[in-house]
Amino acid sequence: MTDPASGTLDLARLPATRRDLHAHPELAFDEHRTAGVIADYLRGLGIEVTTGIGGTGVVGVIVGGRPGPTVGLRADMDALPIVEELPREHASTVQGVMHACGHDGHCAILLGAAELLSTAPDFAGTVVLVFQPAEEGGAGAAAMIADGVLEKFGILEIYGLHNIPGIPAGHFAVRPGTQLASFDDLDIVLRATGGHAMAPHLTGDVIVAGSALVTELQTVVARRLDPLVPAVVSITQFTAGTTNNVLPPTARLRGTARCLEAAARTEIEKLVRQICESVAAAHGVEVELTYEHRYPCTVNDPVAAARSARVAAGLVGPDRVDPNCAGILAAEDFAFFLNEIPGAYAFIGNGPITAESGPVHNPAYDFNDAIIEPGARYLAAIARQALADLA
Structure with a gap:
């Protein structure tokens, strides 16, 4: 040969x-x-x-x-x-x-x-x-x-x-x-009535809710998963609003979740769904999560x-x-x-x-x-x- x-x-x-x-x-x-x-x-x-x-x-x-x-x-x-x-x-x-x-x-x-x-x-x-x-x-x-x-x-x-x-x-x-991680897409839409910035108590604030959601999602890897399992949940886009004196009716967050274990992949999705629902409820807004499995x-x-x-x-x-x-x-x-x-x-x-x-x-x-x-x-x-x- x-x-x-x-x-x-x-x-x-x-x-x-x-x-x-x-x-x-x-x-x-x-x-x-x-x-x-x-x-x-x-x-x-x-x-x-x-x-x-x-x-x-x-x-x-x-x-x-x-x-x-x-x-x-x-x-x-x-x-x-x-x-x-x-x-x-x-x-x-x-x-x-x-x-x-x-x-x-x-x-x-x-x-x-x-x-x-x-x-x-x-x-x-x-x-x-x-x-x-x-x-x-x-x-x-x-x-x-x-x-x-x-x-x-x-x-x-x-x-x-x-x-x-x-x-x-x-x-x-x-x-x-x-050798390489799974890869999933997160697409989150928050909805509320929106309104004038002078009266936030009359609206649901999707920007505050979205900001809280970004922070809470970081606890998935930091506090909810086995720390020995390499994983990451990253929000990479946050889009909301068109001017400085209006609380917008919608906000959209997009990101990715990755990990090196199939079991952890399932757990991450479950935790992301729980956090989205709980944060939305706490802030009086509606949430729609699209969680798409991409690569294993x-x-x-x-x-x-x-x-x-x-x-x-x-x-x-x-x-x-x-x-x-x-x-x-x-x-x-x-x-x-x-x-x-x-x-x-x-x-x-x-x-x-x-x-x-x-x-x-x-x-x-x-x-x-x-x-x-x-x-x-x-x-x-x-x-x-x-x-x-x-x-």
């Missing part, structure tokens, strides 16, 4: 492709140009391509030299509605849209893995390359699953990789069990996570791999794949956070092209090792 650390990669074309994708970002389910670039790249490697899965998803199939099982490798393709801050040569050419999470780099990494695997298909089985749309809130993974991507291609296990600023470039981290926790299969750590250590050395990293409260729709089949989601360091390269979801963010090669070699290696183990 070919050593994925020794195969050659086109280290001029891959960064150029990444920067081209960065300059032409597309939002969830609108990744038409991106999908075309990826499909053409795969076809140029002689890889069979299927497009339009789950909307704009692209799937490539690499058949090994001998029969065997099938594993999947996944990269996300979509960008974010963020204005790029720095005038880079490859800066976004689409106003108000940028690759602020590194999905452009994830695509380049998976294209690199495709190159390594397709040029040396001396393995038993099949590797399916899953280029997924709409990770950023659109649940593109669920859309591809609903479109039959797992059944159509017979995928038994699946692996993914996400860059993390703040971890040294090219270092890896993974954990067995829950991303839970790595323990065997797959251990395999990921061993493979990464074999590539970069055990001193550059954390095999039991802490879970974080970011969410990922890769969780939908892991709800269906075993697999693991790992992190690769993007390097230090600086003024020239901020954290993810930040206008100054940029993907570090130096990690395309180690990321590609990791994905190629984990695919080979998973196939060998499953066989």
